[in-house]
Every structure is written in structure tokens, then in C-alpha cells.
Amino acid sequence: MSPIIDLDLPLPPTAEQIARDMKRWALGRGEKGMANYRYIFGPRKARELGVSLEELERLSRELSADAFDELLLEKAQLLVISLEDFVQQMDEAGIEWGAFRHVDNDYTAEIIAQFPGRFIGQVLANPHDGMQGVRELERAVVELGLHSFYASPFRYGLPPNDKKFYPLYAKAAELQIPVFVYVTMNYNSALPMDLSHPRHLDEVAMDFPELPLIAGCGGWPWIPDMIGVARRHQNVYIDTESHRPKYLATAGSGWEMLLQFGNTLLQDRVLFASNWASYFQPSTDVLKRVVSEMQALPLKPDVLDKWLYHNARALFHRD
Template sequence: MMKKIDAHAHVGYFGGWADVGYTDDQMVAEMDRYDIETSVVSYMDNAVVEKAVQRFPGRFVGLTWANPYDGDKAVEAVVRDVREYGFKGIKLHPLLNAFTANDAVVHPLMETAAQMDLPVFIHSGHPPFSLPHSIIQLADDFPNVRIVMVHMGHGNGIYIQAAIDLSKKRDNVFLETSGMPMHTKIREAYNTVGSDRVFWGSDAPFHHYRVEMLRTEVCGLPESALEKIFYGNIKTFLSL
């Protein structure tokens, strides 16, 4: 099996409608099963990720889950997680925290990201909060911040196409594949947005590793391209 880095996953339990979860121990066991060297993880309670990163050095890379409505506290959590726990970026979830991706409430976190040279991973694909055009407007407002559009539009073909088309002319936008159903669009993104700008992710525990891997494996790209999508691109992007 090809070596992998999972660019998008979550440790912790998601209740409510989802009712899915992995502890850090469970996730590492699954990562071993599927040759996943490292997982980039986030969770609403950052303490869960801080603990996972400390327990399994090198296996987990943390992103600080930042709710823009928390104001200074959100910014402080980012600074602390980077300095004390070696976190590598910020996770924004416009749907779960109910803000529009390009709202001014996000700007203090984006300014922090710019100052600290941190990438910002943003959930995409759910109206009205996380549509590709809103994320692209944020990217245009902060051209020196690297933005990862997680799920590259997610389950809706129109949003997926918008994610690809709008990313082409923005050097600071990157696409992540999890939960996006069309294998052909992984190939299209690689060929038209950029060979360095597509990352494979699982969104575990929401999706099964094997299902997420298979879609990328069959997308029609040569082995050398798959190696970049599964491993090389995110390794370079996060300096792992």
C-alpha cells in the first residue's frame, strides 16, 4: 500500500445525528491498518487534540478548532496550541459554528494566521455558511494566508465545480478530497487547479478510510500523481 498522510480527520466523539467517534488509540490502530503515517486532526474541544498530539508524537498533527465568535479567546487558543503543542494550523467550521466564511468576524483569526504563517482549513459545501464562493472571498481578502477548502465543495456537484473553477486563479487555495463523491473531480482538480494543491483526507470518523482511499485510487491519475495527493503534497504544505 502507498504511504499516506491524512490531511483531514477528527479525534473525539461526535454525538447528535452523527453518533461517530474515534479515541486517539482507536485512530492510531486504524492508521496502522491502512499505512497512514500521520493524521491532521481537529475537534471542537481542542484539549482532546492536545492530548492526542502529546500521546502520539509524529502520528497526529493538530489544528486549533477556532470559533470566531469567541473573539480574543479563539486567537489565544491558536497561539497557545502552536507554541505549546506544535499545532500546524487553524480549523474553521462555518456550518457548526454558524458564521459565513467571508464574514468580518473571521478577520482577527485570519490576521493571526497571516502573522504566524498558519494555514486555515475550512469546511465547505453547506449553504448558507460554507459555500465555495464565500471561502474564495475570504481567500481574496487574505491573499497571504493559505486556505484549504476541506471537502472541495462536498456532496453537491455544483459546489464541487465551483470549488475547482474558483480555485484555479488563486494561488493561496488548496483542495481536500474527503466526502466528495466524484472520483473524476479529483483528477480534474489535480490537472487544472494544480498538482501541488490537492490533498487526500478521510474525514474519519465520518467516513471509512477504505472508501475514501478507493475514490482517489480510481480517479485515473498515474501512480506518481497519487503519491503527491496521498502523501507528498500535504507533507510539503505543512513542512512535516
């Protein structure tokens, strides 16, 4: 079995991040449209802190804002994993290196320098910022040494083919770096459900045929369309981000076509990406669990090695 590359390997959150996300995701406190996430993710997020969502809501009403924040931080401390322990988990799970992103590109570069060879960085640059965003992408790659661009329609409220993204795509092509694109549905009730439909990526692939485009989240629930786009364009790759691996092989999950084509015609363009934090709470064996579920998929052994390692290694020129 080859080593493993995880192209969406989020760092373990700090207590402050866990508490902030709890208020945003579980209690529906945040920007417009995010309240819907409370109904979908709230109960599980609350259980991670050892309480029910109803109990958490009651405490948020009864306690002062400061007291409630203090309570969240206290409970969140139980889920904190140090970066050193996380890298040890990577070793135990057989993960050679992984990709991650942070709102602060300089912080991303600091982590990469702290753990040489274990991480690569995805640049965040705002398409609404025009040339300022383009300059930030170039700075992050040329000066900070980051390795790819993460285009998030969800974050910026634009479909992938919106022309505000195009200067960033052009710069990425010039810098010869891959682009990750969030390609899936979203639960934000203030955004269209199909904001990131694979059909939008089709136009980008047509306009930038030399630019490697990685469709994050596999294009679910539009897997047939995602497969069609990948079959049309040799520069389109598909990753498995944010979906628990064991469900990829579950009948009726919608992933059947990816497993079929990913085991045959598209075997060189499917990439393992976990985003483990979207379905597992931080724990001492979380990465082992993710990897073991991937290794159990009904794929030919040589194809599994491609998904888990060789395709990403070749794409990022680490052969």
C-alpha cells in the same frame, strides 16, 4: 507507492460520543435545525447499532431517559476502537500521519504527545469570542504545538468571509499556519444552504494572499465554482473530506471537474482528507478501505502520490 497523509483523520469515538451523536443525528435531538439530519443519516446510524431507526425511536419513547441512555451505551460499546488499535490501523493502511480536531484544544495536544509524529492538531477557536478567540488560537499553536486553524462556518453560523473570522485569519497568517475552511453545503434547516459556498472563500483569498486556505469537503456541490476559486488563487487548496472516495469517480456525482483539473492544472493543490467517520462505522479495517478506494481513482500515478502524500507534506513543511 508513497506513504499517506490524511488531513481529516477523526479519532475513533468513545461509547459516550457514539451515544450522544446517536441522539443528536439519528433522533433529531439537539440544537435548532439539526432534526433534518435524522432523515439523511438516521437510518444508517441506527443500523450501526444493530437496530432500525423506528425501533430506536420506539425505545426512546418507552424507556426512561436513564434506561435509554444505558441501552445506547451498551450498543455503542460494540463499535469502540482503542487509540492504540487505531494507530495500528494507520500503520496497516500506510498512513504516516493525520490531522484531527477536538472541541478541547488541550485534549488535542495530549493525543499528539501520546503518539509522537502520528497526528497534527487543528485548532478550534470561536470567531464570536473576539480577541479571546485570537488569544486561544495563539496559545494553541505557540504553547500547545498545534499546527493549523479550522474555520467552521457550519459550527458558528457565519460565512467564511464574515469579518468576525478576520482577526483569526490574520493571526494564522502571522503564525504561518494553514487554515482549513468548511466549504460545502449543509443540511441544517436553520442555516442557509450556501453559507459555505466557495464564492465566500474567494474574498478571504483576496484579502489574505499569503495564507494557505484549505477548502474542506471539496466545495461540493459547487465544484465548478471551487475550481474557479482555486485557479484564481495560488493559496487555495482543495481537500476531499467527508466524501467516500469511490464516488469521486462516479459519473453524475458532480466531481468530474475536480478529477479533470486535479489530474492536471491543480494537481499540486488537491489533498487527501477522509473524515472516514462520516460514511463508515468504526471497524478493524476502516482505514484500509478508505485508502484502497482513493488508490483506485483514475489518476496518473504521480498525481495520486501528490494527492495522498506530497502536497500535504510540502504544505505543512515536512519535507
